[in-house]
Amino acid sequence: MSRQKLEAMGQKLPLLPVSTVGSLPKPPELTEARSRFAKNQITRNELESLEKRATEFWVQTQEEIGVDVLVDGEQYRGDMVAYFAERMGGFQVGGLVRSYGNRYYHKPVITGTVKWPGPLTVSWWKWTQSLTSKPVKGMVTGPYTIMDWSFNDHYPRRQTACLALAREIRKEVEALIEAGAKIIQIDEPAMSVRQEEFPFAIEATHLVTDGLPAYFITHACYGAFETIYPDMLELPTDNLDLAITHSALDLLKIFENDPFTKDLSLGVLDVHSHAVESAEQVKDRVMRAVHVLPADRIWVDPDCALKTRTPEEAIGKMRVMMAAVRELRQTLGNGAR
Numbered sequence: 001m002s003r004q005k006l007e008a009m010g011q012k013l014p015l016l017p018v019s020t021v022g023s024l025p026k027p028p029e030l031t032e033a034r035s036r037f038a039k040n041q042i043t044r045n046e047l048e049s050l051e052k053r054a055t056e057f058w059v060q061t062q063e064e065i066g067v068d069v070l071v072d073g074e075q076y077r078g079d080m081v082a083y084f085a086e087r088m089g090g091f092q093v094g095g096l097v098r099s100y101g102n103r104y105y106h107k108p109v110i111t112g113t114v115k116w117p118g119p120l121t122v123s124w125w126k127w128t129q130s131l132t133s134k135p136v137k138g139m140v141t142g143p144y145t146i147m148d149w150s151f152n153d154h155y156p157r158r159q160t161a162c163l164a165l166a167r168e169i170r171k172e173v174e175a176l177i178e179a180g181a182k183i184i185q186i187d188e189p190a191m192s193v194r195q196e197e198f199p200f201a202i203e204a205t206h207l208v209t210d211g212l213p214a215y216f217i218t219h220a221c222y223g224a225f226e227t228i229y230p231d232m233l234e235l236p237t238d239n240l241d242l243a244i245t246h247s248a249l250d251l252l253k254i255f256e257n258d259p260f261t262k263d264l265s266l267g268v269l270d271v272h273s274h275a276v277e278s279a280e281q282v283k284d285r286v287m288r289a290v291h292v293l294p295a296d297r298i299w300v301d302p303d304c305a306l307k308t309r310t311p312e313e314a315i316g317k318m319r320v321m322m323a324a325v326r327e328l329r330q331t332l333g334n335g336a337r
């Protein structure tokens, strides 16, 4: 069903479209430039030219590997929530807090009415799309995750903050569509963590996507999906991107009882491991999904962003993923579509 929606928008994708989750590793010279920029040692223009060079590198690399739906690699973003919060009205930069593992970030504080300041990612999307004939995904951090990863000193409830953010993030999505983006990913890593808040996370997604002409992917991770399945099928999105490599493998068993009704982006690469998977491992993971879902509703990608890997590891993993998918396309052929 969604494949028809994509084709109607002029996006004809092969069986098992391959994509990545969003942010790719930054080359060492860019990481160094970011810290020098933070200390006022280089200009914004100098930083931006390195960000553009890194973006070009990742576009060429994805094309060379054969990825079907590209990302800009988010070379211009630091933290996925802070990037939006620091630029939106109603936020102040907070103190340093620890998130996952040894990652520290400045947790934003909502101190006033949140406000979209004008396009935040659109010029990067446009520029990246100008470098390739393959589709480039528009990428926004979702309202639930921005709310969850910020302190709230302004709104009476978490729900009110989340819905206010949703109305503003919708404006970024509208601007991406206006610029030509057909496939838009909403990153909601926090979405599946608090089961009791899931109803308003769904409501927020409605506010972001309803009535807009794009194919929407919701990327979730970190959660226990069993607790919000099959409710998550109510998300108004075309494609759910789930980390399958670890816990979610059991989810495929759950699908047997409550059939999965959307397209599935199947995470097949462990982004926390240095080891590059074998093609056999990747094929095995994809086939587990093929046994419970029609192959033409399955996309293939890593579990999450590859940004924590070295560029070499990320490229190695992407190559194996692509090689495995090429073999599966041969095996499954047109009969599976």
Ligand SMILES: [Zn+2]
Pocket (backbone or CB within 6 Å): 021, 189, 219, 220, 221, 222, 303, 304, 305
């Ligand atoms: Zn993720």
